[in-house]
Amino acid sequence: MINISELNEKKVSKKQIDVTLDVVELQDSYEKYTVLKPLKVIGELNSVGDIISLEGKVTGVLELTCSRCLKNFNYDIQLDINEKLTNNPENKDDEIIFINNDKLNLTEIVENNIIMSLPIQRLCQEDCKGLCASCGSDLNLGECKCQHLNIDPRLAKLKDLFSND
Ligand SMILES: [Zn+2]
Numbered sequence: 001m002i003n004i005s006e007l008n009e010k011k012v013s014k015k016q017i018d019v020t021l022d023v024v025e026l027q028d029s030y031e032k033y034t035v036l037k038p039l040k041v042i043g044e045l046n047s048v049g050d051i052i053s054l055e056g057k058v059t060g061v062l063e064l065t066c067s068r069c070l071k072n073f074n075y076d077i078q079l080d081i082n083e084k085l086t087n088n089p090e091n092k093d094d095e096i097i098f099i100n101n102d103k104l105n106l107t108e109i110v111e112n113n114i115i116m117s118l119p120i121q122r123l124c125q126e127d128c129k130g131l132c133a134s135c136g137s138d139l140n141l142g143e144c145k146c147q148h149l150n151i152d153p154r155l156a157k158l159k160d161l162f163s164n165d
């Protein structure tokens with residue numbers, strides 16, 4: 001939580017942010033992500049009229065699971081955050097986060113931004129070969145014994161027809 005009373009009371013118009021969030025795990029509707037290196041936020045709050053803008057950069061490392069080979073890997077977070085906040089209930093802009101007290105829940109904002117920024121396809125390496133659909137072995141570690149993978153199933157039937165054994 002960041003105290004923004006001075007901004008709300010217009011005593012100051014700027015406030016620097018330099019915090020490390022006490023978060024060990026993120027969660028979306030599907031899975032949990034372990035935080036391997038603490039999430040650090042460096043940025044600034046700026047108050048103009050009834051709007052406080054938050055601009056910052058988040059860094060840290062999350063553990064993601066590779067979409068192809070299902071191995072866990074380290075995912076570097078380098079994320080820019082831009083949000084607008086207001087304590088004015090009359091301001092109905094959907095893009096603006098309404099806060100009704102002097103405590104800004106930076107953790108929640110950062111968590112939401114990170115989760116929205118995660119790629120749909122998560123790869124441990126760009127050319128991850130994934131798992132063999134037949135035997136399940138990790139093809140990054142070498143070819144498996146399954147030969148049939150590259151053969152069209154219709155051709156495979158023909159091959160059976162002409163084989164002698
Ligand atoms: Zn992979």
Ligand SMILES: [Zn+2]
Pocket residue numbers: 132133134135136137144145146
């Ligand atoms: Zn295989």
